[in-house]
Amino acid sequence: MAGVYGTSVIPKPALLAITLLGLTGSPAFARSYNLRDIEVVDPWSRPAPAGATAVGYMVLTNHGKGPVSLLSANTTAAKAISLHQTTVAAGVATMATLPKGIVIPSGGSVSLSPGGYHMMLEKTVGPLSPGGSVPVTLVFSGGKNLRIDLEVRTGTGVASPADAMAGMSRMNH
Numbered sequence: 001m002a003g004v005y006g007t008s009v010i011p012k013p014a015l016l017a018i019t020l021l022g023l024t025g026s027p028a029f030a031r032s033y034n035l036r037d038i039e040v041v042d043p044w045s046r047p048a049p050a051g052a053t054a055v056g057y058m059v060l061t062n063h064g065k066g067p068v069s070l071l072s073a074n075t076t077a078a079k080a081i082s083l084h085q086t087t088v089a090a091g092v093a094t095m096a097t098l099p100k101g102i103v104i105p106s107g108g109s110v111s112l113s114p115g116g117y118h119m120m121l122e123k124t125v126g127p128l129s130p131g132g133s134v135p136v137t138l139v140f141s142g143g144k145n146l147r148i149d150l151e152v153r154t155g156t157g158v159a160s161p162a163d164a165m166a167g168m169s170r171m172n173h
């Protein structure tokens with residue numbers, strides 16, 4: 001995107017963060033879910049065919065006094081869900097699994113977004129179609145479970161995550 005103007009001084013993660021802020025800055029349109037002190041805003045996924053690797057994105061906020069971890073997630077719409085972190089360095093995306101989950105600090109927010117933390121849905125049972133939704137149960141520390149729906153939509157024009165997913169699948173699955 002920035003490359004159109006001949007200079008690409010904005011690192012990709014920063015650009016993505018700006019895009020995400022733009023999206024979540026419209027609370028009137030963003031779905032949100034609450035479980036005690038945990039708030040989940042705008043969970044979404046991208047369209048995908050059956051048997052594919054799909055993604056899950058959202059913003060997690062912890063309004064409580066202690067840290068909370070998102071430990072895992074599960075769904076009936078795919079064989080399994082993993083928690084991953086993408087790191088982009090020199091234009092190359094690599095992903096790591098997060099066996100200990102994602103920590104949401106007290107009073108803080110963590111974004112699951114293209115190019116960063118994300119959920120990976122492995123082997124979708126059926127196609128994920130635009131306008132549809134994917135039921136997901138989030139498992140937090142302290143035995144707290146929250147049922148949400150990922151809204152399936154065509155993302156924000158970011159091209160790299162699907163490629164990164166394909167690479168990840170070849171490497172680790």
Ligand SMILES: [Cu+2]
Nearest residue numbers: 084095120168
């Ligand atoms: Cu992944």
